[in-house]
Amino acid sequence: MSHHTHDDFSRQLALRSRPQVMGRSVAIATDHYLAAEAGMSVARIGGNAVDIAATIAFCQNVIKPHETSFGGECPVLYYDAKSDTVHSVCGVGKSPAAATPAWFAAHGYDLIPGRGFLPAIVPAVFSTWTHLLARFGTMSLAQTLASAWELAHHGFPMYEELHSAIARLSAVWSEWPTSAAYATPGGKVPPVGTLFKNPALAGTLRAVLDAEDAHSHKSRAAGLQAAEDLWYRGELAKRLLHFITSTPVTDHTGHAHTALLTEHDFADHHTTLEAPLAYDFHGTTVHKCAFTQGPVFLQQLALLRNTDLRALGGPASADYIHTLTESAKLALADREAHYGDPLLDNPPFQTLLSEPYNAPRRSLIDPATANPRLRPGLPAGKPLDYDIENVRADNARALGLPPPQGFVPGNPKDTTHLDVADRHGNLLSAALSGGWFSASPIIPSHGFALTIRGDVFFLNPARPNCLQSRKRPRITITPSLALYPHTATTGGATTGGATAGGSASRGGIAFGMRGGDVQDQITLQFFLAHIALGLPLQQALDVPFHYTESMPNSFYPRTRHPNKLNLQRRLHPEVLATLRARGHDLHFLDTYKPNPMAASIDPATGLRHAAVCSDSGPCYTAAW
Numbered sequence: 281m282s283h284h285t286h287d288d289f290s291r292q293l294a295l296r297s298r299p300q301v302m303g304r305s306v307a308i309a310t311d312h313y314l315a316a317e318a319g320m321s322v323a324r325i326g327g328n329a330v331d332i333a334a335t336i337a338f339c340q341n342v343i344k345p346h347e348t349s350f351g352g353e354c355p356v357l358y359y360d361a362k363s364d365t366v367h368s369v370c371g372v373g374k375s376p377a378a379a380t381p382a383w384f385a386a387h388g389y390d391l392i393p394g395r396g397f398l399p400a401i402v403p404a405v406f407s408t409w410t411h412l413l414a415r416f417g418t419m420s421l422a423q424t425l426a427s428a429w430e431l432a433h434h435g436f437p438m439y440e441e442l443h444s445a446i447a448r449l450s451a452v453w454s455e456w457p458t459s460a461a462y463a464t465p466g467g468k469v470p471p472v473g474t475l476f477k478n479p480a481l482a483g484t485l486r487a488v489l490d491a492e493d494a495h496s497h498k499s500r501a502a503g504l505q506a507a508e509d510l511w512y513r514g515e516l517a518k519r520l521l522h523f524i525t526s527t528p529v530t531d532h533t534g535h536a537h538t539a540l541l542t543e544h545d546f547a548d549h550h551t552t553l554e555a556p557l558a559y560d561f562h563g564t565t566v567h568k569c570a571f572t573q574g575p576v577f578l579q580q581l582a583l584l585r586n587t588d589l590r591a592l593g594g595p596a597s598a599d600y601i602h603t604l605t606e607s608a609k610l611a612l613a614d615r616e617a618h619y620g621d622p623l624l625d626n627p628p629f630q631t632l633l634s635e636p637y638n639a640p641r642r643s644l645i646d647p648a649t650a651n652p653r654l655r656p657g658l659p660a661g662k663p664l665d666y667d668i669e670n671v672r673a674d675n676a677r678a679l680g681l682p683p684p685q686g687f688v689p690g691n692p693k694d695t696t697h698l699d700v701a702d703r704h705g706n707l708l709s710a711a712l713s714g715g716w717f718s719a720s721p722i723i724p725s726h727g728f729a730l731t732i733r734g735d736v737f738f739l740n741p742a743r744p745n746c747l748q749s750r751k752r753p754r755i756t757i758t759p760s761l762a763l764y765p766h767t768a769t770t771g772g773a774t775t776g777g778a779t780a781g782g783s784a785s786r787g788g789i790a791f792g793m794r795g796g797d798v799q800d801q802i803t804l805q806f807f808l809a810h811i812a813l814g815l816p817l818q819q820a821l822d823v824p825f826h827y828t829e830s831m832p833n834s835f836y837p838r839t840r841h842p843n844k845l846n847l848q849r850r851l852h853p854e855v856l857a858t859l860r861a862r863g864h865d866l867h868f869l870d871t872y873k874p875n876p877m878a879a880s881i882d883p884a885t886g887l888r889h890a891a892v893c894s895d896s897g898p899c900y901t902a903a904w
Contacts, residue, residue: 300818300891303903305703307888308332309877311347311696311794313900314436315339318427319700320902322419329702330358330417331424333710334409336698338428341405341728342481343436345717346445347694347794349728350481352714354405355569357556357761359788360416361705366761368556368569369412370752371710372733373402373549376540377749381739383540384747385679391672392735392747393531394693394836395719397524397539399734401753402512402549403715406488410508411551414501421492421507425485432727433482435475441897443472449718455530456721459729463717481727487516517546519725529721532836539730548750554622556761557629561585564788564811566762570622573834574758575629577800577807579611580604582638583645589812595805595823596851598858599647604808605828605845605864606645608801610655612831616668617656620744621752627744631659650863652842654831666743671838678740693719693835695757695794699879701888707881709759709790711799735836756796756834760803762811763788764883787883789817793876793893797834801827806876818891821876824848825869841865846872875899 301307306323310316319336327335333356341350348354354371384392392399413424447469453460460467462478470476488507491514496503510516521543528536556567559578566581568574584607592600619627631637641657654669667674672684695713700706714731722729733755737747745754764787791806793799802825810820826847832840845864847856860866875896880889890901 298818298892298894300816300889301901301903303888304886305888305904306332307701307879307890307901307903308336308699309879309890309892309899309901310336310340310698311875311877311896311899312340312343313898314343314431315698316900316902320904321427322424323702323904327419328417328704329700329706329708330412331419332702333698333700333708334413334417334424335427336700337405337409337710337712338425339431340696340698340712342428342431342478344442344696345728346442347696347716348405348712349715349717350405350484350726351403351723351728351730352405352712353403353731353733353755353757354408354710354712355572355755355757355759356408356412356708356710357567357569357759357790358412358416359707359761359763361786364786366556366558366567366763368554368567369408370552370554370569370571371404371408372571372752372755373404373731374545374750374752375401375734375737375747376542376545378540378542379734379747380749381679381741381747384739385681387535388681389533390676390679390681390684390739391836391838392737392739393533394732394735396529396531396537396732397527397720397730398531398537399732400524400539400541400720400730401734402541402545403731404549404551405712405715406511407508407549407551410504414504415553420496420500420503421489425489429482429485429489432478432485435477438470438472438474438476439898440472442476443469445718446470452718458724459717459722461724462722462727478727480724484516484726512549513547516726517543520723520730521546523723523725524730527721557633559633562811563765564762565765566760566807568760569758570627570629571752572755572758573615573619573797573800574760575619575627575632576611576615577758577760577804578633579614580607580800580804582633582635583607583610583642584808585638586642589808594813595809596855598855601826601847601855601859602647602650602862602864603645604805605826606651608828609651609830610641610644612828613654613656613668616654616831617664618659618744619754620746621754624748624751625744628659632657648862650843652830652863666740669832669840671738671832675739678742693796695796695799697759697792697794697875697877699790699792699877699890701790701879701881701890705786705881707761707788707790707879709761709792711757711759711792713757713794736834756799758799759790759792760807761788761790762807787881789878789880791876791878793874795874797829797831798827798874802874802876806878817878817880817889821878821891821893824851825874825876873897877901
């Protein structure tokens with residue numbers, strides 16, 4: 281074990297952290313200062329967590345087009361203090377009715393491509409927020425969408441992260457003229473510090489605001505429904521569908537296709553509330569969305585339930601990093617083998633989180649050796665009849681296609697996030713992603729790109745998460761929400777919301793980050809540092825993060841790198857040497873900037889807190 285102790289590291293962190301903000305009424309964590317300020321403006325006039333979060337999310341969809349847009353997804357976890365219940369909001373759309381493995385096999389695809397319109401599903405982000413506003417909010421679109429419209433119409437200052445993202449995609453702009461007109465007006469990348477406008481998006485937002493206004497005399501809910509109907513069943517849907525079904529786009533295979541989506545696919549879309557999965561750990565109940573990769577977080581907790589994390593030496597020690605990495609590999613192997621749409625695939629989550637299942641799996645972790653294989657459990661008691669280590673080869677065999685040969689690298693993609701704690705004791709965590717301008721052309725009538733989230737489906741019908749008509753993909757974007765107990769609890773799996781009978785004084789944490797497959801690895805490390813090791817919120821967000829790539833990537837081209845371990849150079853050389861000796865293939869995160877963030881309510885003081893990782897670019901926190 282390294283001599284680099286937990287206490288030494290805690291003192292080290294205190295020298296480099298951002299401030300942890302605190303307030304009496306509200307705390308916000310998000311990944312852009314303008315979005316945070318917009319959220320605070322709504323909080324100041326009485327908005328609750330849903331009103332604040334909708335305002336922030338709408339702004340993020342304008343100012344973060346490389347990570348999210350109005351053409352993407354947004355799963356949400358919302359704790360309603362009045363009912364003491366956590367709701368999982370299904371902010372992901374379904375695949376087209378015409379999209380099947382047979383269609384892709386007939387056209388020679390052994391992977392769903394990661395660019396173009398062929399992998400498009402119904403974009404869910406707009407209905408996510410209209411549904412939440414109608415059910416739990418207090419404000420209208422005219423109040424919550426106003427800041428986003430202003431940013432699109434009048435522009436926002438170009439910032440370094442977005443400028444760099446646009447500059448890296450010169451090949452994309454030369455191929456997609458509608459995107460070039462949007463991202464490089466006048467043929468040039470907008471310089472940092474100049475105003476960047478999106479008049480087409482401003483027009484789209486004005487249209488839904490007008491639709492709401494025309495029906496708002498009936499009720500607030502009627503206005504919100506009218507705006508949603510225009511988006512999914514009205515003229516806005518028709519214009520979008522006309523472009524994506526009449527504009528062939530070349531994908532990674534070199535072939536060009538239009539979208540498979542239809543007016544019926546859009547018209548049938550509705551956002552739903554579902555019961556989250558939950559797991560009690562060290563007296564804190566963590567909630568995750570079952571339709572995402574989120575249960576990976578809970579499975580890691582189940583595996584680590586009886587581990588003395590302090591005895592491992594803390595987040596900067598080799599034993600700690602090794603144990604968490606090997607636990608993540610086991611949980612991610614189960615993700616590949618068993619996760620899918622709970623409505624259609626019936627994943628065995630209760631078994632996967634149970635102690636009888638996890639007790640023998642803990643023994644698979646060798647404290648001295650990194651294991652390169654994917655080792656899923658077998659909750660059904662029979663071997664898998666599909667190969668989880670090589671997605672493309674498994675697809676090809678199942679579809680009767682030739683063995684795959686080579687691949688074209690995928691396009692850059694990412695995610696954005698927000699967390700809110702309000703004056704009523706409500707908590708909200710939302711992960712926004714999809715509709716990336718790197719992955720499909722800008723729709724000129726709308727001013728945003730369309731999600732290609734269908735590329736995370738498999739094509740082997742024997743597997744969970746295999747593509748089929750009108751199905752939700754097992755997405756990576758994964759919000760997190762943890763509640764402190766009313767009384768002491770013991771470890772174990774639960775479903776549904778929290779126990780009834782709570783009040784606004786109950787404390788908890790909303791947290792999350794960007795990062796695809798990385799999310800439920802790094803957020804777990806924050807959570808353990810805060811809850812199990814007792815580090816303050818900000819210091820827990822500044823621990824030296826790491827993540828494995830031993831599992832297949834969730835996105836095209838679905839590659840995996842056995843025993844690859846990504847970490848930060850600030851770890852002690854002795855720690856790095858020990859990890860190498862155990863077989864980890866170390867790679868350093870010199871440019872990657874994780875953005876884990878959190879907003880919390882302290883039940884002892886009633887104060888709201890917010891913090892974000894110090895290495896996180898334009899992320900911002902605010903409180904009052």
